[in-house]
Amino acid sequence: MLFLFFGGVAAWVARDYPMGSAVRMGPGYFPLVLGVLLALLGLAACIRGLGIKGEHIESVRFRPLLLILGSVGVFATAIEHAGIIATTILTVVGAAAASPESRPREVIVLVIVLLALAVGVFTYALGLPFKLMPG
C-alpha cells in the first residue's frame, strides 16, 4: 500500500516505452530498459507492501500542502504579467497563511522587508529582468 505509489509511477512510465525499441541504441533503448526495471521494482515493492500490514503513513495536513504549493503556483502565473511587486505580496501572504503561527502584523513587516529585497537586490543590483508594475 505504501509502495503502491511507486508501482503506479513505474507502470505509468513503462507504458510510455513504445518510443522506438531499436536494439542498436536508438533513442528508445535506454528508456525502455529503465522503464521495465522500474516497473518490476514497483511490482516487487507492491508485493512486499501487501505482505507488511499496519505500516501506516503519518496523516497528511492539507493546509500547508495546498497553500505552499498554491503560492508557488501564484508566483509562476503572476511573475510575467503582474510584475515583481504584486507577485511578491501575493506569494508571501499566501505562504504565510500556511502556518497557523503566523501573525498579521509580522506578515506585513515581512512583506515590506522582502519587497525591498526583491526590488532592491534582485531587480536592481543583480539586474534580473523583472517588471515592477503590471502591464
Added chain:
Amino acid sequence: MELLSNLQLGFEVALTLQNVLYCFLGVLLGTLIGVLPGIGPVATIAMLLPATFALPPVSALIMLAGIYYGAQYGGSTTAILVNLPGEASSVVTCLDGHAMAQQGRAGAALAIAALGSFFAGTVATVVLAIAAPPLAELALRFGPAEYFSLMVLGLVAAVVLARGSLLKAMGMILLGLLIGLVGADVNTGQFRYTFGLPNLADGIGFVVVAMGIYGFGHIIANLEHPDERKTGIAPIGSLFPTTADLKASWGAVLRGTGLGSALGILPGGGALLASFAAYALEKKIAKDPSRFGKGAIEGVAGPESANNAGAQTSFIPVLTLGLPTNPVMALMVGAMMIHGIAPGPQVMTERPELFWGMVASMWVGNLFLVLLNLPLIGIWVKLLSVPYRLLYPAILLFSCIGVYSLNNSAVDVGLALLFGLLGYLFIKLDCEPAPLLIALVLGPMMEENLRRAMTLSRGDPTVFVTRPLSLGLLIVAAALLIMVILPAVRKKREEAFRE
C-alpha cells in the same frame, strides 16, 4: 615539488581580493543556513546559482563550495545549544553536544567542534591536493566503457549508502535516471517524455528538481510540525576547553578526520554519512561507552571533524572524474556546466587556476570559519531566536525567484511546484531523495557513454568486461551489491543507520 607550485598557484587565485570576498560570503552564508534548522545547503546553493551568473567561474565555485562546508560548522552550533540539528550531518552532535550544554559546558563543546573541524578541513584540503592529480590522470585514460562502469559503481554505492529501504533507494535511482531522460535525445534529437510541451525539450533542469524537493517539499513537511525551537537556548559558558577536554578529544579528532576523508570520497558518502560513522566508531572504541549521550566530548569531536572532512573530500570525485557523489556535488556539477566548464579530469589540466584556486580557497574558508564561529558565536545564537514562521515565506520567495531567473521561465517554477509535491510525498513515504538527484545528473552521461561504448564495440556488450579497468569497476559494484543483499551485512547496515 609540483604540489607546492600548484598550491602556490591556487593561493594566488584564492587570495585575490575578489575571491577572498566571495569565499567569505560563501562561508558566512553557509554558517547562517547551517545554524538555521529547516534550510540546508542544497536549497541555498540552488537559490544562489542564478546570482552567480555574473561572476567569473572561479569566484562562483569558491562561494558555492564555501556554503557547503560552512554549513557543517554552523550545524554544530544549533545542535549543541538547542538540541536540534541545524544540518542533517549534525544529528549525532546533538546527543553529546547538548548533554554537555546542559552541564554548562556548551562553550567547550563549541570550541572543540570548531577546532576539530578546522583541523579536519586543513587535512582534507591536503588530501584533496594530493589525491586528485593521480586520480585525474587515471581518469584521462577512461574510455566510454570505463565511464559507464564508473557510473554504475556510483549508483550502486548511492543505493548501498542511502538510508532506509534498499528497494526504495533503487526505485529512486531509476526514477532519477528516467527524469534525466526527459527532453531531446542527444544523438537523434527525438523528443522523449516531453508530452508535447516545448519547454521540456531541453530536459528538466537539475536546479528545478533540487529546489522542488529540498526547498518546497521540506517547507511543507516542516510546517506540519509546530516550531520546535521553544526549548530555550543553553548558555554558552567559557569557550576554553579544559586540558582534560583537549586530551580526550584529540584522538577522536584524528579518527574523525581520517574516517571522514575516506567516506567523503565514496559515492553516496559525504558529510552526513561521515558524521554517523564517526560517532559509531567513537562509541565502539571508547573504554566506557555508557558515557556517550551524557556529554562525552569525543562524541562531539569525532563527528564534527568527520563531517567537515567528508564535505571537503567529496569534491575529489567531482573535480577529477566529474562524478557527483551527493546532491550538493550534483549541484556543483550543474554550476560548473552553467559556467561553461565540463566537469571531469580535463578541468585540472585545462583550468588549473580553477582547480587549485578552489582547493586553496577551502583552506582560507576554514580559517574564516573558525573566526566566524568562535568569537562571533553570540550573533549566531541570536539568529536562532528568529522563528520559522518568519523564515519560510522568505525562503519560498527567494526560491521562486531563483528558479525563475535560471531561464526566465515561469514554466520552470511550475515544474518545481510539481517536484515540491513529489518531494513532500518522498518525505511522507520515507524515501531518501539523494539517490534520485545523483541519478538525475548521471543519467544523461550514462546513456551517452553506454551508446558510445556500444558504437565503438559495434554492438558487442562484452566490451564492459574485457577492458580491465571497466571490469574492475563493475566487479567492485557487483561486490557491493552482493554484500548488502546478504542478510548478515544487511542487518549490520540497518543497525549502523539506527544509531
